[in-house]
Amino acid sequence: MAGTVQWIAESVQEILQISELTLQTFLVFCVTFLLAYVIFKRSRNLPPYPAGRVPVLGHILALGRAPHVKVTAWRRRYGDVFTIKIGSVDVVVLNGYTAVKDALVDRSDLFASRPPDYLFDAITGSGKDIIGARWGPGFRQRKRFAIATLRNLGMKVGRGSFEEKIQEEATYLRNRVAENNGQPFDIAHDVRVTVANVICSMVFGKRYDYEDETFRELSEAIVTILVEVATGKIINIFPLLRFVPVVNRSRTNALEAFYKVRNVLSEEISRHREHLDRENPRDFLDFCLLELEQQEKVDGLTEENVMYMAQDLFFAGTDTTANTLLWSLLYMTLNPDIQDKVQEELDAVVGESLPTLSHRSQLPYVNACLLEVMRIRTLFPFAGHATTQEVKVQGYDIPEGTAV
Known part of the structure; x- marks a missing residue:
């Protein structure tokens, strides 16, 4: 035993001499290594990994071109809760009514954050909005304020509803269809204008003509951003690729479109400030500008927050609704x-x-x-959600900040 200890001591001394390390540096390294080992070992009770994981890429190749189909197939083998590796990042996948309801309804506060998303963060101010914001007081206050404001503006059922504006836009669309006299035409642009005008009425207090150039630029830029964010996921996995020409095209296109949206929104905010009626706010921007002055409901609200929140309404409401209507029309035709x-x-x-x-x-x-x-x-x-603290799901431990 004494001989073994002496051998270890001599080996350590030899290593220190060769590498020119001090004993203090060596001990710090050992303690750091042991702490890291303990921390990572303690958090490894994650749900199981499916087969197909490879170094660096994780499950990216195994997921293929239709990842939602692949995780559905994996569910049959690994159950309703499992973990996939996206690059070096663990992502917990929840399937089935019970697991999803538990996370998004019964314990929604524990899954209410967002995982890092390099490209989306770049166009939402790294969480200065609502959609991409991380869990915390700022996010909760902005979300409550936005929902209350939209309800004041008529996003509800019953008296004072925004229904009349929707019906008005539906009538414009119906008239546009009638102008074609039964001849074939592409309705996509007109449907997107109709949906976006409903959002514009709520956010800006006005609607745009179908051929308005500013409006066309705004709606096309929003579609471009959503498409590029969806196709540029590789940059989120390997952020250094944003410096590689061609590969970073999604980022370049998304940011170029974002600046167009920002310019339109900034002009509208300036126009609203000039004509603000503090006694009779007319639209979402008016309510936001009043809150900027009063700072009663959202601590530290800035004009930048207002711009990103208004942008969220277009992201969440325009392309999603328009695409649902277009698919509906296609299936009706077929x-x-x-x-x-x-x-x-x-x-x-x-x-x-x-x-x-x-x-x-x-x-x-x-x-x-x-x-x-x-x-x-x-x-x-x-x-895409992320945990706000460590949480147990069906016997597994999911660390705080894990993408779900």
């Missing part, structure tokens, strides 16, 4: 028998007027068709 049944139910319940939310309970077939479109063509198969 299934004329179902289209006829939808029309019959609308004629019987609504008649010559425009439908309202109060008709919804009387239109079960129309509702079923809309829900079926959203089931077939899910806009976001993955809902």
